[in-house]
Amino acid sequence: MADRVRTGVSAAVTAAVVLAVLAVPFAVPLDEQAVDLAAKLQAPSWAHPFGTDEVGRDLLLRSVYGLRVSLFVGVAAALAATVIGTAVGAAAGALGGWADRVLMRIVDLFSSVPHLLLGIFVVTMFRPGVWPVVASVVVTHWLSTARIVRAEVLSLRSRSYVDAAVSGGASRWRVTVRHLLPAVLPQAGLAAVLMIPHAIWHESALSFLGLGLPTHQASLGNMVQSARGSLLAGDWWPTLFPGLFIIVPTLAVAGLAGAWRERLNPRRRSELTL
Amino acid sequence: MTRSTTGLPWGPMARMAGRRLLAAVPVLAAVTFGVFALAAASPFDPAKAYAGSAGLGARQDVLDQLRDNLGADRPFTARWWDWLTSALTGDLGVSASLRQPVAQVIGERIGWSVLLCGIAFALAVTAGTALGVLAARRRGGLFDRAVTSLAYALEAAPPFWLGLLAIWLFALKLDALPAGGLTDTGSDTATPGQIASHVVLPAAVLAVSQLPWFVLYVRQGVGDALAEDPVRGARARGLRERTVLLGHALRSGLLPVLTLTGSRVPELITGALLVETVFSWPGIASATVEAATKVDFPLLAALTVLATAAVLVGNLLSDLLYGLADPRVGFDG
Numbered sequence: 137m138a139d140r141v142r143t144g145v146s147a148a149v150t151a152a153v154v155l156a157v158l159a160v161p162f163a164v165p166l167d168e169q170a171v172d173l174a175a176k177l178q179a180p181s182w183a184h185p186f187g188t189d190e191v192g193r194d195l196l197l198r199s200v201y202g203l204r205v206s207l208f209v210g211v212a213a214a215l216a217a218t219v220i221g222t223a224v225g226a227a228a229g230a231l232g233g234w235a236d237r238v239l240m241r242i243v244d245l246f247s248s249v250p251h252l253l254l255g256i257f258v259v260t261m262f263r264p265g266v267w268p269v270v271a272s273v274v275v276t277h278w279l280s281t282a283r284i285v286r287a288e289v290l291s292l293r294s295r296s297y298v299d300a301a302v303s304g305g306a307s308r309w310r311v312t313v314r315h316l317l318p319a320v321l322p323q324a325g326l327a328a329v330l331m332i333p334h335a336i337w338h339e340s341a342l343s344f345l346g347l348g349l350p351t352h353q354a355s356l357g358n359m360v361q362s363a364r365g366s367l368l369a370g371d372w373w374p375t376l377f378p379g380l381f382i383i384v385p386t387l388a389v390a391g392l393a394g395a396w397r398e399r400l401n402p403r404r405r406s407e408l409t410l
Numbered sequence: 411m412t413r414s415t416t417g418l419p420w421g422p423m424a425r426m427a428g429r430r431l432l433a434a435v436p437v438l439a440a441v442t443f444g445v446f447a448l449a450a451a452s453p454f455d456p457a458k459a460y461a462g463s464a465g466l467g468a469r470q471d472v473l474d475q476l477r478d479n480l481g482a483d484r485p486f487t488a489r490w491w492d493w494l495t496s497a498l499t500g501d502l503g504v505s506a507s508l509r510q511p512v513a514q515v516i517g518e519r520i521g522w523s524v525l526l527c528g529i530a531f532a533l534a535v536t537a538g539t540a541l542g543v544l545a546a547r548r549r550g551g552l553f554d555r556a557v558t559s560l561a562y563a564l565e566a567a568p569p570f571w572l573g574l575l576a577i578w579l580f581a582l583k584l585d586a587l588p589a590g591g592l593t594d595t596g597s598d599t600a601t602p603g604q605i606a607s608h609v610v611l612p613a614a615v616l617a618v619s620q621l622p623w624f625v626l627y628v629r630q631g632v633g634d635a636l637a638e639d640p641v642r643g644a645r646a647r648g649l650r651e652r653t654v655l656l657g658h659a660l661r662s663g664l665l666p667v668l669t670l671t672g673s674r675v676p677e678l679i680t681g682a683l684l685v686e687t688v689f690s691w692p693g694i695a696s697a698t699v700e701a702a703t704k705v706d707f708p709l710l711a712a713l714t715v716l717a718t719a720a721v722l723v724g725n726l727l728s729d730l731l732y733g734l735a736d737p738r739v740g741f742d743g
Contacts, residue, residue: 245440248725249718250676252683253698257445257714260702261452337568341684344570345699360571368589372578379571386566 538624
């Protein structure tokens with residue numbers, strides 16, 4: 137019962153986030169230059185539920201736009217990382233032997249550099265812009281998908297329908313594309329969905345450090361960064377709300393992914409999400 | 411431990427450490443190579459980066475001379491090899507942003523990072539174990555649900571955001587703790603008392619950012635152990651709850667989790683990068699961010715390699731402890 141409530145709430149929050157992010161530019165166009173110094177740093181009120189920032193912009197609207205930018209980076213990075221991870225994992229699992237060992241050594245190599253640090257290095261070298269940020273998230277996020285897909289492929293290779301295809305004369309390529317890949321897609325899809333909040337977390341950290349998206353772009357990390365001055369003056373809301381916009385969608389996606397995972401393998405109930 | 415009469419298996423442990431050390435050499439070499447390859451592929455100009463803001467108005471022939479001195483026009487493989495051979499003699503180059511030898515930057519700052527991370531890690535392990543065990547005692551209970559939800563929320567919260575809110579609450583509103591740095595403003599000697607008061611907030615925030623993993627995994631491990639046959643048997647024999655928990659469930663459920671702490675080094679470094687920056691803590695993680703902001707390649711490269719080495723050492727520690735805790739695993743990895 138509690139599980140179904142959690143899944144329902146997660147689905148509702150996710151749907152609301154997606155809807156808001158897609159619809160808001162049509163409903164309320166954002167004028168980046170609109171500055172209203174008379175309304176600067178107003179505490180949350182009915183007119184501005186999240187308050188206003190240091191130049192008088194509505195923080196609810198900016199947070200939604202920030203989430204839009206962050207979500208774009210997150211989805212783009214998750215898609216690219218999933219494609220790379222699935223390709224590498226499937227190749228390692230299907231080829232086996234030395235190809236498997238070499239590919240997995242490369243995965244280990246990437247894993248031995250702390251992810252945020254590797255991300256920082258990549259953005260430093262290719263700054264500024266959106267795509268270096270996406271790339272820096274991709275280089276650190278394809279690894280887990282590669283491991284998951286490889287493990288799935290290895291366990292599938294010993295199934296009887298794969299044996300049947302092989303003894304029926306199917307080529308290795310055909311077996312991989314027709315039998316192995318479709319079977320690992322649900323797991324890869326789950327990993328991709330879970331990766332989106334993770335990617336947003338990374339993007340916001342890079343932007344907060346001043347290494348991510350250009351400062352004029354209202355990403356959530358940039359908003360927290362530019363709120364530092366007003367925070368030190370005692371105004372908490374420009375810091376609090378963009379952060380909540382990172383946490384709440386993350387929890388919603390994790391809740392949905394938990395339900396999805398239980399469908400995929402009901403026996404692994406006790407396994408941790410996130 | 412039944413092996414206490416024979417002592418620790420030093421031989422196999424030393425052999426495992428030796429094998430890992432050998433395996434670390436190509437990994438570190440490959441990481442440095444990758445770092446140089448990325449820098450070579452990037453559009454940034456090492457001479458301009460080295461000259462910093464002074465390079466903006468510099469004459470072209472001065473910049474060319476600088477490029478020549480830095481060897482910027484040679485293939486990156488040659489520069490990589492030069493760097494590697496001089497790094498082995500202890501010469502890591504000069505940091506352009508801090509105008510200091512890289513080795514000196516690391517030497518001056520690493521102690522502060524170790525202090526901060528050590529306190530935070532100890533806090534996270536202690537608090538995480540306590541909360542995890544308490545939550546596991548009655549899984550699905552009110553306390554368990556509260557702790558688990560909080561852990562998931564904290565796991566999703568960016569550490570820099572937690573740090574800023576902590577500054578707002580404890581430094582601004584309550585005026586209980588300093589907001590950042592190592593010493594009070596106006597004082598340039600670091601007394602133990604000042605350091606102690608300045609380390610509280612960053613260490614607490616870093617600990618909180620590491621806490622969820624420990625809570626969730628300890629809860630999982632101890633909770634699973636409580637459901638196993640030996641524990642049920644002990645309960646059936648009428649042993650006290652205390653004996654069951656401490657003597658049975660904790661030993662089989664907690665040890666494996668605690669041995670994994672060494673593998674948390676990457677997350678600790680990630681947290682330190684953000685927390686040191688928020689609190690202006692003068693450690694190597696904040697120097698890394700500074701180096702990145704100013705495209706200070708020599709410093710950034712050295713710190714990336716250092717972080718990788720720390721990760722490998724953490725993994726080794728974790729595997730050694732795991733082998734000790736569970737003799738069936740051994741030291742073959």
